[in-house]
Amino acid sequence: MKFAIAVFSPAHAPSSRRALRFAEAVLASGHDIARLFFYQDGVHSASANIVAPQDELDVAAQWRTFITEHSLDAVVCIAAALRRGVLDDTEANRYQRPAVNLPAPWELSGLGQLHEAAQLADRLVCFGGD
Amino acid sequence: MAKSLLIISRQAPWSGPCAREALDVALAGGAFDLPLGMLFLDDGVFQLAAAQQPDALQQKNLAANLQALPMFGVEELFACAHSLARRGLADEALNLPVQVLDDAALKALIARFDQVVTL
Numbered sequence: 001m002k003f004a005i006a007v008f009s010p011a012h013a014p015s016s017r018r019a020l021r022f023a024e025a026v027l028a029s030g031h032d033i034a035r036l037f038f039y040q041d042g043v044h045s046a047s048a049n050i051v052a053p054q055d056e057l058d059v060a061a062q063w064r065t066f067i068t069e070h071s072l073d074a075v076v077c078i079a080a081a082l083r084r085g086v087l088d089d090t091e092a093n094r095y096q097r098p099a100v101n102l103p104a105p106w107e108l109s110g111l112g113q114l115h116e117a118a119q120l121a122d123r124l125v126c127f128g129g130d
Numbered sequence: 131m132a133k134s135l136l137i138i139s140r141q142a143p144w145s146g147p148c149a150r151e152a153l154d155v156a157l158a159g160g161a162f163d164l165p166l167g168m169l170f171l172d173d174g175v176f177q178l179a180a181a182q183q184p185d186a187l188q189q190k191n192l193a194a195n196l197q198a199l200p201m202f203g204v205e206e207l208f209a210c211a212h213s214l215a216r217r218g219l220a221d222e223a224l225n226l227p228v229q230v231l232d233d234a235a236l237k238a239l240i241a242r243f244d245q246v247v248t249l
Contacts, residue, residue: 006247008249039151039155040147040148040151040249079154080147080151083147110158111154111155111158111159112158112161112162114155114158115135115158115159115162115164118133118135118245118247119132119133119164123245124135124245124246124247126247126248
């Protein structure tokens with residue numbers, strides 16, 4: 001089965017960790033992930049500038065590793081990201097901001113990618129919605 | 131055939147970007163001609179209240195943006211009767227042509243759509 005997974009909560013929220021564990025279980029069970037889509041405060045789950053205390057789980061880093069290892073399509077909504085200061089190199093240059101916190105494997109794109117993922121997948125599973 | 135998506139909007143219009151971001155999901159889907167519905171639930175029904183004064187909060191008028199839904203082809207608009215009643219909006223004029231649904235109808239509505247996203 002093909003899953004689209006949407007994450008609406010930051011890395012420190014339990015739902016971001018649950019989304020990651022769910023995504024891992026999807027692949028471990030032999031299913032596919034059509035796309036991961038990060039929206040609303042979920043864009044913070046993609047930030048490379050999160051520093052977790054040494055004895056705490058670093059969910060943002062685990063997302064990064066998981067996505068890279070499995071070469072997953074991981075899209076961060078550009079409008080939600082700009083509003084929350086999550087910027088890749090192009091956007092930091094465009095808006096002349098001093099920091100970049102969204103390197104690869106993440107990709108900034110629009111909400112059309114969420115709809116496309118929902119159409120491609122058999123199931124859309126969302127985490128952290130209000 | 132395209133899968134249908136119900137967007138459930140649960141936040142008040144002036145409690146942060148959530149309501150606007152839920153609307154953006156609907157408008158983006160409408161632009162792709164997807165079969166969409168939008169349900170205003172819990173504090174989300176405050177988005178439907180007429181005569182809001184966003185200027186006083188230095189906010190843009192979300193109600194004006196909501197009016198774009200039918201223009202983007204999102205014509206299946208719903209509100210929860212229970213949520214409206216609890217917030218004193220049951221007998222008020224609303225700023226969108228929504229179908230007001232009781233709990234049983236809500237259950238049937240959610241079951242009718244292929245996918246659901248709650249924001």
